[in-house]
Amino acid sequence: MTSPRVPHPIRSALGAGNNASPTPEEEQFNALIEADSRIEPRDWMPDGYRKTLIRQISQHANSEIIGMQPESNWITRAPSLKRKAVLIAKVQDEAGHGLYLYSAAQTLGISREEMTDQLIAGKARYSSIFNYETPTWADMGSVGWLVDGAAICNQVPLCRASYGPYGRAMVRICKEESFHQRQGFEILLELMNGTPAQRAMAQESVNRWYWPALMMFGPPDDDSPNSAQSTAWKIKRFSNDELRQRFVNMLVPQAAVLGLTLPDPDLKWNDETGMYDLGEIDWTEFHEILAGRGPANGRRLQRRREAHEDGRWVRDAAAAYSRKQTQEMAVAS
Numbered sequence: 001m002t003s004p005r006v007p008h009p010i011r012s013a014l015g016a017g018n019n020a021s022p023t024p025e026e027e028q029f030n031a032l033i034e035a036d037s038r039i040e041p042r043d044w045m046p047d048g049y050r051k052t053l054i055r056q057i058s059q060h061a062n063s064e065i066i067g068m069q070p071e072s073n074w075i076t077r078a079p080s081l082k083r084k085a086v087l088i089a090k091v092q093d094e095a096g097h098g099l100y101l102y103s104a105a106q107t108l109g110i111s112r113e114e115m116t117d118q119l120i121a122g123k124a125r126y127s128s129i130f131n132y133e134t135p136t137w138a139d140m141g142s143v144g145w146l147v148d149g150a151a152i153c154n155q156v157p158l159c160r161a162s163y164g165p166y167g168r169a170m171v172r173i174c175k176e177e178s179f180h181q182r183q184g185f186e187i188l189l190e191l192m193n194g195t196p197a198q199r200a201m202a203q204e205s206v207n208r209w210y211w212p213a214l215m216m217f218g219p220p221d222d223d224s225p226n227s228a229q230s231t232a233w234k235i236k237r238f239s240n241d242e243l244r245q246r247f248v249n250m251l252v253p254q255a256a257v258l259g260l261t262l263p264d265p266d267l268k269w270n271d272e273t274g275m276y277d278l279g280e281i282d283w284t285e286f287h288e289i290l291a292g293r294g295p296a297n298g299r300r301l302q303r304r305r306e307a308h309e310d311g312r313w314v315r316d317a318a319a320a321y322s323r324k325q326t327q328e329m330a331v332a333s
């Protein structure tokens with residue numbers, strides 16, 4: 001796995017081949033990035049930095065919101081009252097994460113309506129992982145253990161992202177994701193301590209979710225067009241492949257505790273690198289999903305559109321109440 005060539009932050013912030021001297025605002029921005037300090041909403045920032053953040057944060061927010069669907073599928077069928085309560089709380093947490101992230105993106109000058117319109121029109125991305133089905137209860141374990149586990153690996157470094165509102169939102173989100181990952185692990189542990197049929201259900205589910213979870217980290221480094229610039233701007237702190245590797249290194253001992261097999265016949269410890277070697281990822285599947293041809297792409301967007309329509313009366317009522325309050329305040333003053 002090769003690391004991307006990382007351009008110098010100052011030169012890249014100014015744009016390749018731009019020999020003009022930096023403006024005072026550019027100098028200030030570059031100095032903040034170099035000093036590992038934070039860029040705040042009112043600070044000057046290059047257009048590309050703003051656009052990159054809007055792209056990443058809105059995709060991330062969309063993922064949290066669409067990501068509610070595969071698990072809400074199981075709320076009415078959870079096997080006990082305790083599991084139902086935990087699952088409701090988890091799905092509610094994802095809604096909260098979406099809201100923090102949409103708010104962080106709004107500080108960059110895009111409105112919530114624009115982001116929602118782009119999502120329901122099918123023009124905005126959300127994580128590939130949420131286009132898979134959740135046909136068994138064990139999938140709630142796999143989503144927690146593998147999907148939230150991958151999310152944590154990817155997101156802990158984002159707590160240090162150079163844009164203040166994004167980094168701060170990630171701190172809170174990561175705390176909740178840790179709990180999510182543990183509840184997934186615990187569902188699988190209980191199944192693995194159960195009957196042969198329960199153990200088989202857990203293994204079958206992990207077989208389906210393992211490779212898609214590895215794809216969550218994005219394309220390989222040599223096919224990741226955004227990485228170099230995002231790393232130079234200290235939005236990304238590690239490459240896609242580095243984080244994917246870190247995730248697998250973490251999973252292997254956990255799988256051993258669970259008694260589960262990770263479905264990669266080429267997975268083996270490498271004494272030289274001090275890491276696990278991984279088998280080949282099927283990137284065709286990833287690109288098919290990004291092109292909208294995954295197992296559940298159509299239904300996920302359709303459900304999001306329906307939910308948006310179902311919520312119209314709430315938005316209208318809130319807007320009417322807000323107008324009324326503004327009028328009352330104007331009369332009183």
Ligand code: FAQ
Pocket residue numbers: 055056059060061063064067068094125126127128129143147148151154215216217218219223224225226227230240290
């Ligand atoms: N899915 O050049 P790169 C969660 C796109 S939250 C779809 O490497 P970048 C919590 C990428 O956008 C999960 N598209 O891009 C939860 C770009 O396309 P564009 C979401 C993907 O941005 C758990 C193109 O490929 N987490 O799970 C994916 O430098 C359970 C080229 O890629 C985040 O969003 C993908 N997996 O790196 C909720 C974390 N990967 O935009 C409910 C924040 C790549 O140029 C239940 N995001 N693409 O048209 C990131 O860290 C980064 O954006 C990456 C991609 C690492 C995802």
